[in-house]
Amino acid sequence: MEWLIGAAILAALLVLSRVLWIHLQATQREAETVRRERDRARDESNQLRARWDLVTRSIGEGIILIDAKQQIVFINESARRLLNLTGDARSFGEIAWGLQVQPLVAEILAGRAELLSQSVVNDERAFQVTVRACAADSSCGAVIGISEVTELQRLGQVRREFVANISHELRTPVATLRLLVDTVANEIQQNPAAANEWLGKMRGQIDALHQLTTELMDLALIESGQMPIKLVDVPIAELIDQVVQLLQPQIRRKQIVIDAQASPAARALADPDGVRRVLSNLLHNAIKFTPANGRIAVRALAAGDNIEIQVEDSGTGIPARDLPRIFERFYKVDRSRGQGEARGTGLGLAIAKHIVEGHGGRIWAESVEGKGSTFHFTLPAS
Numbered sequence: 482m483e484w485l486i487g488a489a490i491l492a493a494l495l496v497l498s499r500v501l502w503i504h505l506q507a508t509q510r511e512a513e514t515v516r517r518e519r520d521r522a523r524d525e526s527n528q529l530r531a532r533w534d535l536v537t538r539s540i541g542e543g544i545i546l547i548d549a550k551q552q553i554v555f556i557n558e559s560a561r562r563l564l565n566l567t568g569d570a571r572s573f574g575e576i577a578w579g580l581q582v583q584p585l586v587a588e589i590l591a592g593r594a595e596l597l598s599q600s601v602v603n604d605e606r607a608f609q610v611t612v613r614a615c616a617a618d619s620s621c622g623a624v625i626g627i628s629e630v631t632e633l634q635r636l637g638q639v640r641r642e643f644v645a646n647i648s649h650e651l652r653t654p655v656a657t658l659r660l661l662v663d664t665v666a667n668e669i670q671q672n673p674a675a676a677n678e679w680l681g682k683m684r685g686q687i688d689a690l691h692q693l694t695t696e697l698m699d700l701a702l703i704e705s706g707q708m709p710i711k712l713v714d715v716p717i718a719e720l721i722d723q724v725v726q727l728l729q730p731q732i733r734r735k736q737i738v739i740d741a742q743a744s745p746a747a748r749a750l751a752d753p754d755g756v757r758r759v760l761s762n763l764l765h766n767a768i769k770f771t772p773a774n775g776r777i778a779v780r781a782l783a784a785g786d787n788i789e790i791q792v793e794d795s796g797t798g799i800p801a802r803d804l805p806r807i808f809e810r811f812y813k814v815d816r817s818r819g820q821g822e823a824r825g826t827g828l829g830l831a832i833a834k835h836i837v838e839g840h841g842g843r844i845w846a847e848s849v850e851g852k853g854s855t856f857h858f859t860l861p862a863s
Protein backbone atom coordinates (compact mmCIF):
# COMPACT_ATOMS: atom_id res chain seq x y z
CA MET A 482 0.00 0.00 0.00
CA GLU A 483 2.77 2.38 1.00
CA TRP A 484 4.68 1.77 -2.15
CA LEU A 485 1.52 2.53 -4.13
CA ILE A 486 1.22 5.94 -2.41
CA GLY A 487 4.94 6.52 -2.99
CA ALA A 488 4.55 5.66 -6.67
CA ALA A 489 1.55 7.99 -7.00
CA ILE A 490 3.45 10.88 -5.37
CA LEU A 491 6.40 10.18 -7.64
CA ALA A 492 4.14 10.16 -10.67
CA ALA A 493 2.51 13.42 -9.56
CA LEU A 494 5.94 14.98 -9.02
CA LEU A 495 7.02 13.82 -12.46
CA VAL A 496 3.92 15.35 -14.08
CA LEU A 497 4.43 18.58 -12.13
CA SER A 498 8.05 18.87 -13.08
CA ARG A 499 7.12 18.19 -16.72
CA VAL A 500 4.49 20.95 -16.57
CA LEU A 501 6.99 23.28 -14.92
CA TRP A 502 9.58 22.41 -17.57
CA ILE A 503 7.13 23.18 -20.39
CA HIS A 504 6.16 26.44 -18.72
CA LEU A 505 9.79 27.38 -18.22
CA GLN A 506 10.49 26.63 -21.87
CA ALA A 507 7.59 28.85 -22.97
CA THR A 508 8.74 31.66 -20.66
CA GLN A 509 12.29 31.35 -22.00
CA ARG A 510 11.00 31.46 -25.59
CA GLU A 511 8.94 34.54 -24.75
CA ALA A 512 11.91 36.20 -23.06
CA GLU A 513 14.01 35.36 -26.12
CA THR A 514 11.39 36.93 -28.45
CA VAL A 515 11.24 40.07 -26.26
CA ARG A 516 15.06 40.28 -26.22
CA ARG A 517 15.21 39.91 -30.02
CA GLU A 518 12.51 42.57 -30.48
CA ARG A 519 14.41 44.91 -28.14
CA ASP A 520 17.70 44.27 -30.02
CA ARG A 521 16.00 44.92 -33.34
CA ALA A 522 14.46 48.15 -32.03
CA ARG A 523 17.88 49.21 -30.66
CA ASP A 524 19.56 48.40 -34.01
CA GLU A 525 16.92 50.37 -35.86
CA SER A 526 17.28 53.30 -33.52
CA ASN A 527 21.13 53.18 -33.87
CA GLN A 528 20.75 53.01 -37.62
CA LEU A 529 18.37 55.98 -37.61
CA ARG A 530 20.74 57.97 -35.39
CA ALA A 531 23.69 57.12 -37.68
CA ARG A 532 21.67 58.26 -40.73
CA TRP A 533 20.58 61.45 -38.95
CA ASP A 534 24.22 62.13 -37.95
CA LEU A 535 25.39 61.53 -41.51
CA VAL A 536 22.70 63.77 -43.02
CA THR A 537 23.14 66.62 -40.54
CA ARG A 538 26.94 66.44 -40.88
CA SER A 539 26.94 66.37 -44.69
CA ILE A 540 24.50 69.16 -45.46
CA GLY A 541 25.91 72.66 -45.75
CA GLU A 542 22.87 74.18 -44.06
CA GLY A 543 23.15 74.89 -40.36
CA ILE A 544 20.40 73.24 -38.29
CA ILE A 545 19.48 74.14 -34.72
CA LEU A 546 16.61 72.55 -32.81
CA ILE A 547 15.39 74.52 -29.81
CA ASP A 548 12.76 73.71 -27.20
CA ALA A 549 9.87 75.94 -26.14
CA LYS A 550 12.22 77.84 -23.76
CA GLN A 551 14.73 78.47 -26.57
CA GLN A 552 17.22 75.98 -25.11
CA ILE A 553 19.32 74.27 -27.78
CA VAL A 554 18.30 70.62 -28.13
CA PHE A 555 20.48 69.91 -31.16
CA ILE A 556 22.99 71.85 -33.25
CA ASN A 557 24.86 70.44 -36.28
CA GLU A 558 28.47 71.05 -37.34
CA SER A 559 27.49 73.41 -40.18
CA ALA A 560 25.58 75.66 -37.76
CA ARG A 561 28.62 75.75 -35.45
CA ARG A 562 30.86 76.63 -38.41
CA LEU A 563 28.51 79.30 -39.81
CA LEU A 564 28.11 80.92 -36.38
CA ASN A 565 31.83 80.58 -35.47
CA LEU A 566 30.84 78.69 -32.31
CA THR A 567 33.71 77.06 -30.47
CA GLY A 568 32.36 76.31 -26.99
CA ASP A 569 28.96 75.12 -25.81
CA ALA A 570 25.93 77.31 -26.26
CA ARG A 571 22.94 76.27 -24.19
CA SER A 572 20.41 78.86 -25.21
CA PHE A 573 19.70 80.25 -28.67
CA GLY A 574 19.85 83.77 -27.20
CA GLU A 575 23.57 83.25 -26.42
CA ILE A 576 24.38 83.11 -30.10
CA ALA A 577 25.22 86.77 -30.64
CA TRP A 578 23.73 87.47 -34.05
CA GLY A 579 20.92 85.01 -33.34
CA LEU A 580 19.33 88.00 -31.59
CA GLN A 581 18.61 89.45 -35.02
CA VAL A 582 16.07 86.68 -35.65
CA GLN A 583 14.73 86.63 -32.11
CA PRO A 584 11.37 88.18 -33.14
CA LEU A 585 10.89 85.36 -35.70
CA VAL A 586 11.65 82.70 -33.09
CA ALA A 587 9.26 84.33 -30.62
CA GLU A 588 6.47 84.40 -33.25
CA ILE A 589 6.93 80.70 -34.04
CA LEU A 590 7.15 79.61 -30.39
CA ALA A 591 4.00 81.59 -29.60
CA GLY A 592 2.25 79.56 -32.32
CA ARG A 593 1.46 82.62 -34.41
CA ALA A 594 3.19 81.26 -37.55
CA GLU A 595 4.37 77.93 -38.99
CA LEU A 596 7.34 79.16 -41.02
CA LEU A 597 9.22 82.48 -41.14
CA SER A 598 12.33 83.46 -43.05
CA GLN A 599 14.71 86.43 -43.00
CA SER A 600 18.02 87.61 -44.51
CA VAL A 601 20.72 88.51 -42.03
CA VAL A 602 23.98 90.31 -42.80
CA ASN A 603 26.79 89.80 -40.33
CA ASP A 604 30.46 90.74 -40.77
CA GLU A 605 30.06 91.20 -44.56
CA ARG A 606 28.56 87.70 -44.81
CA ALA A 607 24.94 87.18 -45.85
CA PHE A 608 22.71 84.43 -44.40
CA GLN A 609 19.18 83.23 -45.02
CA VAL A 610 17.58 82.10 -41.76
CA THR A 611 14.40 80.00 -41.70
CA VAL A 612 12.47 79.26 -38.50
CA ARG A 613 9.92 76.43 -38.64
CA ALA A 614 7.56 75.20 -35.91
CA CYS A 615 7.89 71.52 -34.99
CA ALA A 616 4.48 70.74 -33.56
CA ALA A 617 4.72 66.93 -33.81
CA ASP A 618 7.59 66.66 -31.30
CA SER A 619 6.95 68.00 -27.80
CA SER A 620 10.71 68.19 -26.98
CA CYS A 621 11.22 70.56 -29.91
CA GLY A 622 9.82 74.07 -30.21
CA ALA A 623 11.35 75.20 -33.50
CA VAL A 624 13.88 74.18 -36.16
CA ILE A 625 16.19 76.97 -37.30
CA GLY A 626 17.88 76.55 -40.69
CA ILE A 627 20.83 78.79 -41.63
CA SER A 628 22.32 78.99 -45.17
CA GLU A 629 25.15 81.26 -46.25
CA VAL A 630 24.15 83.24 -49.37
CA THR A 631 27.18 85.58 -49.62
CA GLU A 632 28.31 84.01 -52.92
CA LEU A 633 24.78 84.17 -54.38
CA GLN A 634 24.54 87.84 -53.48
CA ARG A 635 27.98 88.47 -54.99
CA LEU A 636 26.91 86.77 -58.24
CA GLY A 637 23.77 88.92 -58.30
CA GLN A 638 25.97 92.00 -57.87
CA VAL A 639 28.28 90.81 -60.70
CA ARG A 640 25.25 90.34 -62.98
CA ARG A 641 23.92 93.81 -62.16
CA GLU A 642 27.35 95.36 -62.84
CA PHE A 643 27.60 93.38 -66.08
CA VAL A 644 24.27 94.71 -67.33
CA ALA A 645 25.23 98.26 -66.25
CA ASN A 646 28.56 97.95 -68.12
CA ILE A 647 26.89 96.70 -71.30
CA SER A 648 24.37 99.54 -71.19
CA HIS A 649 27.19 102.03 -70.69
CA GLU A 650 29.22 100.56 -73.58
CA LEU A 651 26.22 100.56 -75.93
CA ARG A 652 25.04 104.05 -75.07
CA THR A 653 27.86 106.01 -76.79
CA PRO A 654 27.85 104.26 -80.19
CA VAL A 655 24.04 104.17 -80.34
CA ALA A 656 23.74 107.91 -79.48
CA THR A 657 26.48 108.77 -81.99
CA LEU A 658 24.80 106.69 -84.70
CA ARG A 659 21.52 108.52 -84.15
CA LEU A 660 23.19 111.87 -84.45
CA LEU A 661 25.05 110.76 -87.58
CA VAL A 662 21.89 109.44 -89.24
CA ASP A 663 20.20 112.83 -88.68
CA THR A 664 23.24 114.64 -90.10
CA VAL A 665 23.42 112.37 -93.18
CA ALA A 666 19.69 112.85 -93.78
CA ASN A 667 20.23 116.64 -93.83
CA GLU A 668 23.39 116.59 -95.94
CA ILE A 669 22.48 113.93 -98.48
CA GLN A 670 20.79 116.35 -100.93
CA GLN A 671 22.88 119.51 -100.61
CA ASN A 672 26.32 118.06 -99.90
CA PRO A 673 26.86 114.44 -100.98
CA ALA A 674 30.62 114.58 -100.18
CA ALA A 675 29.95 115.52 -96.54
CA ALA A 676 27.21 112.86 -96.38
CA ASN A 677 29.79 110.30 -97.50
CA GLU A 678 32.12 111.36 -94.71
CA TRP A 679 29.34 110.99 -92.14
CA LEU A 680 28.56 107.54 -93.55
CA GLY A 681 32.21 106.57 -92.98
CA LYS A 682 31.87 107.65 -89.33
CA MET A 683 28.66 105.60 -89.04
CA ARG A 684 30.50 102.57 -90.35
CA GLY A 685 33.15 103.08 -87.64
CA GLN A 686 30.49 103.11 -84.90
CA ILE A 687 28.75 100.07 -86.39
CA ASP A 688 32.10 98.22 -86.40
CA ALA A 689 32.57 99.11 -82.71
CA LEU A 690 29.08 97.75 -81.92
CA HIS A 691 29.80 94.63 -83.95
CA GLN A 692 33.06 94.03 -82.04
CA LEU A 693 31.32 94.54 -78.71
CA THR A 694 28.51 92.09 -79.47
CA THR A 695 30.90 89.49 -80.94
CA GLU A 696 33.20 89.67 -77.91
CA LEU A 697 30.24 89.49 -75.53
CA MET A 698 28.97 86.37 -77.30
CA ASP A 699 32.44 84.80 -77.22
CA LEU A 700 32.87 85.58 -73.53
CA ALA A 701 29.44 84.10 -72.73
CA LEU A 702 30.26 80.94 -74.75
CA ILE A 703 33.68 80.53 -73.10
CA GLU A 704 32.34 81.15 -69.59
CA SER A 705 29.50 78.67 -70.03
CA GLY A 706 31.98 76.04 -71.27
CA GLN A 707 30.38 75.93 -74.73
CA MET A 708 33.61 76.75 -76.55
CA PRO A 709 35.57 73.52 -76.20
CA ILE A 710 39.38 73.62 -76.19
CA LYS A 711 40.82 71.08 -78.64
CA LEU A 712 44.41 70.37 -77.68
CA VAL A 713 46.93 69.53 -80.40
CA ASP A 714 50.68 69.84 -80.83
CA VAL A 715 51.19 73.48 -81.89
CA PRO A 716 54.37 75.10 -83.25
CA ILE A 717 54.29 78.49 -81.46
CA ALA A 718 56.64 80.22 -83.95
CA GLU A 719 54.17 79.54 -86.78
CA LEU A 720 51.22 80.95 -84.84
CA ILE A 721 53.18 84.10 -83.94
CA ASP A 722 54.08 84.51 -87.62
CA GLN A 723 50.46 84.17 -88.76
CA VAL A 724 49.21 86.75 -86.24
CA VAL A 725 52.02 89.23 -87.05
CA GLN A 726 51.22 88.90 -90.79
CA LEU A 727 47.53 89.63 -90.15
CA LEU A 728 48.37 92.77 -88.18
CA GLN A 729 51.07 93.99 -90.64
CA PRO A 730 48.89 96.80 -92.11
CA GLN A 731 48.51 98.42 -88.66
CA ILE A 732 52.17 97.80 -87.78
CA ARG A 733 53.27 99.46 -91.03
CA ARG A 734 50.85 102.36 -90.66
CA LYS A 735 52.42 103.27 -87.30
CA GLN A 736 55.94 102.39 -88.51
CA ILE A 737 56.43 100.12 -85.53
CA VAL A 738 59.52 97.89 -85.49
CA ILE A 739 58.48 94.35 -84.63
CA ASP A 740 60.90 91.67 -83.47
CA ALA A 741 59.44 88.15 -83.27
CA GLN A 742 61.76 85.48 -81.86
CA ALA A 743 60.49 81.97 -81.28
CA SER A 744 62.51 78.81 -81.64
CA PRO A 745 60.92 76.16 -83.91
CA ALA A 746 61.45 73.80 -80.94
CA ALA A 747 58.88 75.75 -78.89
CA ARG A 748 55.78 73.56 -79.25
CA ALA A 749 52.75 73.64 -76.99
CA LEU A 750 49.80 71.35 -76.34
CA ALA A 751 47.13 73.87 -77.17
CA ASP A 752 44.11 74.91 -79.20
CA PRO A 753 45.55 76.83 -82.21
CA ASP A 754 42.47 79.06 -82.63
CA GLY A 755 42.52 79.94 -78.93
CA VAL A 756 46.26 80.75 -78.91
CA ARG A 757 45.87 82.86 -82.10
CA ARG A 758 43.08 84.74 -80.33
CA VAL A 759 45.23 85.47 -77.25
CA LEU A 760 48.26 86.48 -79.34
CA SER A 761 46.17 88.66 -81.60
CA ASN A 762 44.59 90.45 -78.63
CA LEU A 763 47.96 91.10 -76.93
CA LEU A 764 49.60 92.27 -80.17
CA HIS A 765 46.62 94.39 -81.12
CA ASN A 766 46.79 96.13 -77.70
CA ALA A 767 50.58 96.54 -78.02
CA ILE A 768 50.12 98.28 -81.41
CA LYS A 769 47.20 100.35 -80.14
CA PHE A 770 49.02 101.67 -77.06
CA THR A 771 52.46 102.18 -78.70
CA PRO A 772 53.14 105.52 -80.37
CA ALA A 773 54.43 105.71 -83.97
CA ASN A 774 58.03 104.47 -84.47
CA GLY A 775 57.84 102.40 -81.28
CA ARG A 776 59.04 98.80 -80.79
CA ILE A 777 57.26 95.51 -80.09
CA ALA A 778 59.00 92.22 -79.28
CA VAL A 779 57.34 88.78 -79.24
CA ARG A 780 59.25 85.88 -77.67
CA ALA A 781 58.54 82.22 -76.86
CA LEU A 782 60.76 80.55 -74.25
CA ALA A 783 60.83 77.12 -72.63
CA ALA A 784 59.98 77.40 -68.88
CA GLY A 785 60.06 73.95 -67.24
CA ASP A 786 57.03 71.97 -68.41
CA ASN A 787 55.60 75.11 -70.01
CA ILE A 788 56.19 77.45 -72.90
CA GLU A 789 56.15 81.12 -71.88
CA ILE A 790 55.13 83.64 -74.51
CA GLN A 791 55.93 87.34 -74.01
CA VAL A 792 54.63 90.40 -75.84
CA GLU A 793 56.65 93.50 -74.95
CA ASP A 794 55.94 97.03 -76.16
CA SER A 795 57.46 100.50 -75.73
CA GLY A 796 54.01 102.09 -75.35
CA THR A 797 52.13 104.18 -72.81
CA GLY A 798 52.40 101.59 -70.04
CA ILE A 799 49.73 100.90 -67.41
CA PRO A 800 49.52 102.69 -64.04
CA ALA A 801 50.41 100.37 -61.11
CA ARG A 802 46.96 100.86 -59.51
CA ASP A 803 45.21 99.62 -62.69
CA LEU A 804 47.53 96.69 -63.42
CA PRO A 805 45.79 94.13 -61.14
CA ARG A 806 42.40 94.90 -62.75
CA ILE A 807 43.07 94.91 -66.51
CA PHE A 808 41.97 91.26 -66.91
CA GLU A 809 38.50 92.05 -65.54
CA ARG A 810 35.73 92.32 -68.10
CA PHE A 811 35.02 95.86 -69.33
CA TYR A 812 38.04 97.25 -67.47
CA LYS A 813 39.72 100.09 -69.34
CA VAL A 814 42.54 102.02 -67.74
CA ASP A 815 41.31 105.48 -68.60
CA ARG A 816 37.98 105.82 -70.32
CA SER A 817 39.02 109.22 -71.69
CA ARG A 818 41.95 107.47 -73.47
CA GLY A 819 39.44 105.30 -75.31
CA GLN A 820 38.88 107.71 -78.15
CA GLY A 821 39.39 107.19 -81.87
CA GLU A 822 41.75 104.34 -82.62
CA ALA A 823 42.36 103.48 -78.96
CA ARG A 824 38.66 102.84 -78.29
CA GLY A 825 38.08 99.26 -77.21
CA THR A 826 35.57 97.10 -75.41
CA GLY A 827 37.64 96.17 -72.34
CA LEU A 828 36.75 92.52 -73.01
CA GLY A 829 39.84 91.34 -74.93
CA LEU A 830 42.05 90.57 -71.92
CA ALA A 831 39.15 88.91 -70.05
CA ILE A 832 38.69 86.56 -73.03
CA ALA A 833 42.47 85.97 -73.25
CA LYS A 834 42.58 85.08 -69.53
CA HIS A 835 39.75 82.56 -69.91
CA ILE A 836 41.45 80.89 -72.88
CA VAL A 837 44.88 80.69 -71.18
CA GLU A 838 43.43 79.38 -67.91
CA GLY A 839 41.34 76.88 -69.89
CA HIS A 840 44.68 75.44 -71.03
CA GLY A 841 45.87 75.27 -67.42
CA GLY A 842 48.20 78.23 -68.07
CA ARG A 843 48.68 81.64 -66.45
CA ILE A 844 48.56 85.17 -67.86
CA TRP A 845 49.98 88.31 -66.24
CA ALA A 846 51.44 91.71 -67.09
CA GLU A 847 54.30 93.95 -65.99
CA SER A 848 54.33 97.60 -66.88
CA VAL A 849 56.07 100.91 -66.24
CA GLU A 850 53.95 103.94 -67.00
CA GLY A 851 55.43 105.94 -69.86
CA LYS A 852 57.94 103.19 -70.73
CA GLY A 853 55.92 100.18 -71.88
CA SER A 854 54.32 96.89 -70.90
CA THR A 855 55.17 93.18 -71.11
CA PHE A 856 52.37 90.62 -71.20
CA HIS A 857 53.30 87.00 -70.37
CA PHE A 858 51.29 83.80 -70.72
CA THR A 859 52.14 80.14 -70.34
CA LEU A 860 50.91 77.02 -72.12
CA PRO A 861 51.78 73.39 -71.40
CA ALA A 862 54.73 72.27 -73.56
CA SER A 863 54.01 69.28 -75.81
Ligand code: ADP
Binds near residue numbers: 767794796798814826
Ligand atom coordinates in the same frame (compact mmCIF):
# COMPACT_ATOMS: atom_id res chain seq x y z
P1 ADP B 1 40.42 96.86 -74.92
O1 ADP B 1 39.48 96.27 -75.92
O2 ADP B 1 39.91 98.11 -74.27
O3 ADP B 1 41.82 96.96 -75.41
P2 ADP B 1 41.46 94.83 -73.19
O4 ADP B 1 40.74 93.93 -72.24
O5 ADP B 1 42.24 94.19 -74.28
O6 ADP B 1 40.37 95.81 -73.74
O7 ADP B 1 42.42 95.72 -72.33
C1 ADP B 1 41.96 96.33 -71.14
C2 ADP B 1 42.69 97.62 -70.87
O8 ADP B 1 44.06 97.36 -70.50
C3 ADP B 1 42.80 98.53 -72.07
O9 ADP B 1 41.67 99.34 -72.22
C4 ADP B 1 44.03 99.34 -71.75
O10 ADP B 1 43.68 100.40 -70.91
C5 ADP B 1 44.91 98.38 -70.96
N1 ADP B 1 45.96 97.75 -71.82
C6 ADP B 1 45.93 96.52 -72.36
N2 ADP B 1 47.06 96.26 -73.04
C7 ADP B 1 47.84 97.38 -72.94
C8 ADP B 1 49.13 97.73 -73.43
N3 ADP B 1 49.87 96.89 -74.16
N4 ADP B 1 49.60 98.95 -73.09
C9 ADP B 1 48.86 99.80 -72.34
N5 ADP B 1 47.64 99.55 -71.84
C10 ADP B 1 47.12 98.34 -72.15
